[in-house]
Amino acid sequence: xxxxxxxxxxxxxxxxxxxxxxxxxxxxxxxxxxxxxxxxxxxxxxxxxxxxxxxxxxxxxxxxxxxxxxxxxxxxxxxxxxxxxxxxxxxxxxxxxxxxxxxxxxxxxxxxxxxxxxxxxxxxxxxxxxxxxxxxxxxxxxxxxxxxxxxxxxxxxxxxxxxxxxxxxxxxxxxxxxxxxxxxxxxxxxxxxxxxxxxxxxxxxxxxxxxxxxxxxxxxxxxxxxxxxxxxxxxxxxxxxxxxxxxxxxxxxxxxxxxxxxxxxxxxxxxxxxxxxxxxxxxxxxxxxxxxxxxxxxxxxxxxxxxxxxxxxxxxxxxxxxxxxxxxxx
Amino acid sequence: xxxxxxxxxxxxxxxxxxxxxxxxxxxxxxxxxxxxxxxxxxxxxxxxxxxxxxxxxxxxxxxxxxxxxxxxxxxxxxxxxxxxxxxxxxxxxxxxxxxxxxxxxxxxxxxxxxxxxxxxxxxxxxxxxxxxxxxxxxxxxxxxxxxxxxxxxxxxxxxxxxxxxxxxxxxxxxxxxxxxxxxxxxxxxxxxxxxxxxxxxxxxxxxxxxxxxxxxxxxxxxxxxxxxxxxxxxxxxxxxxxxxxxxxxxxxxxxxxxxxxxxxxxxxxxxxxxxxxxxxxxxxxxxxxxxxxxxxxxxxx
Numbered sequence: 001x002x003x004x005x006x007x008x009x010x011x012x013x014x015x016x017x018x019x020x021x022x023x024x025x026x027x028x029x030x031x032x033x034x035x036x037x038x039x040x041x042x043x044x045x046x047x048x049x050x051x052x053x054x055x056x057x058x059x060x061x062x063x064x065x066x067x068x069x070x071x072x073x074x075x076x077x078x079x080x081x082x083x084x085x086x087x088x089x090x091x092x093x094x095x096x097x098x099x100x101x102x103x104x105x106x107x108x109x110x111x112x113x114x115x116x117x118x119x120x121x122x123x124x125x126x127x128x129x130x131x132x133x134x135x136x137x138x139x140x141x142x143x144x145x146x147x148x149x150x151x152x153x154x155x156x157x158x159x160x161x162x163x164x165x166x167x168x169x170x171x172x173x174x175x176x177x178x179x180x181x182x183x184x185x186x187x188x189x190x191x192x193x194x195x196x197x198x199x200x201x202x203x204x205x206x207x208x209x210x211x212x213x214x215x216x217x218x219x220x221x222x223x224x225x226x227x228x229x230x231x232x233x234x235x236x237x238x239x240x241x242x243x244x245x246x247x248x249x250x251x252x253x254x255x256x257x258x259x260x261x262x263x264x265x266x267x268x269x270x271x272x273x274x275x276x277x278x279x280x281x282x283x284x285x286x287x288x289x290x291x292x293x294x295x296x297x298x299x300x301x302x303x304x305x306x307x308x309x310x311x312x313x314x315x316x317x318x319x320x321x322x323x324x325x326x327x328x329x330x
Numbered sequence: 331x332x333x334x335x336x337x338x339x340x341x342x343x344x345x346x347x348x349x350x351x352x353x354x355x356x357x358x359x360x361x362x363x364x365x366x367x368x369x370x371x372x373x374x375x376x377x378x379x380x381x382x383x384x385x386x387x388x389x390x391x392x393x394x395x396x397x398x399x400x401x402x403x404x405x406x407x408x409x410x411x412x413x414x415x416x417x418x419x420x421x422x423x424x425x426x427x428x429x430x431x432x433x434x435x436x437x438x439x440x441x442x443x444x445x446x447x448x449x450x451x452x453x454x455x456x457x458x459x460x461x462x463x464x465x466x467x468x469x470x471x472x473x474x475x476x477x478x479x480x481x482x483x484x485x486x487x488x489x490x491x492x493x494x495x496x497x498x499x500x501x502x503x504x505x506x507x508x509x510x511x512x513x514x515x516x517x518x519x520x521x522x523x524x525x526x527x528x529x530x531x532x533x534x535x536x537x538x539x540x541x542x543x544x545x546x547x548x549x550x551x552x553x554x555x556x557x558x559x560x561x562x563x564x565x566x567x568x569x570x571x572x573x574x575x576x577x578x579x580x581x582x583x584x585x586x587x588x589x590x591x592x593x594x595x596x597x598x599x600x601x602x603x604x605x606x607x608x609x610x611x612x613x614x615x616x617x618x619x620x621x622x623x624x625x626x627x628x629x630x631x
Contacts, residue, residue, distance in 0.1 A: 044500060051484075052481050128371055133378040142611045148384075150585060209622055261568075302476060302480060305477050
């Protein structure tokens, strides 16, 4: 968010000697087409975060409203300093949500990166129907996340008529058993159930970026390796992997930023349960806001989510700027 | 990746030991020439179908009766019916679809109106510190929306715009603007600079330059950008579920409300899930070649 300060165009130019007014005007003419987008973005995306920051320092529960008005948006009890942050870090529920967020994000990112890389390597070769295979593989990412989550929960995971247990049952019956094992996936392994559904959605995302990376490999280097007698494995290990590093970083970091914000899947598959087993930060913030009405705490948890994301985003921005520089120095 | 170490391409039996080494060499060469054998093809198709199976099952089940959808073991070849879809329309899915379409289409248009001039300013007439501006836009995309939900909720409530589709339009515009600016900037970078500079020298106005040069030369890019923005707005759930109630709820909110009020509902759920996903599946397949550029915000071509 420091970028705001750096990016802000110079404030209105003070009256200057005549020879400079032209250049000042040209500068404004050049900036003009940019300003609507810039102003819109600052107002809609930055202002709310400042408000969140302010609210995070207030003792504000809708059920016990105080008499102090916060910018006319509602009444709070009193100023609480950093008390909400203390609550967030000491309250078991919120601490649990932080841990779940880390677990959920890292598992989904790492597993879908690994699967995505495997699929990208498979699809990098020519084989019959490759175009169709690529199209079909994108589908999981395009299915509406809420729809995907509900389908996984009810149509795949359901213990009595879900596809997973149905297939197990079918295989067992194929071998002469009366009845296959009945696994209640969501209740017995809630976190893996959410992770699996998300991995399924995000693997195509990783695959697409990694495949583009594989296909951007300079062919002359690959040919040189071939001429030098490097086998497939060596080529992959020593030429492809170093080249792929920035693509792996890019897809991993972008994926982390998005998956950190997972709300749809938790809301639809487990409602954060059983208990708080799958409650991540976005869902916990939602509960704190609309079930407990603790605005101050919700805002503090929101600020912590933002800070966590900024840490990941800093690395992401670094990768972006190296790709960007490469692009513009070509 | 073991898959890269050579799989025998030819499956004829009994190769001599010497020739195996030889053949491996040939195979390595073939790997680099980007060809795969039948084993390769089989593995690739196995995983593709594994990933596609839930989508296929969802679509298939949507055409089954509720009784056939809930059998165990599953019955993929049960009779086909369209009643689940007609039920959906009886249950008034239309207003939700219209709301989704309004929010996505209007916000996408708004994004284009804001992003195209911005990207033009950033790539053709370099603004001072223009990379900072680009990265500022990018950084807003990285901020988690949940952190802004509370103030947005309070402000929207204060100005009386709860349950108003234009609230979603504004939020989706902000959500997609960075993507569009980065994508459009990357498409504009491909337009020969001389053409744009020539127009500039001729003293053409901004609107004219945009209309007669930028729009025609980047129309594939604009199409791809619109499709990506459409996809993200159509699928958005968190703001939709928290900021709308009855009048302006969108398709994902319909889905969530739909399941709570049903008894035996697998087939109907699948029909609803398929129906609401269809526009994005179509848009995504249409934008396939540019999808990666959109997902990586223009960083990967």
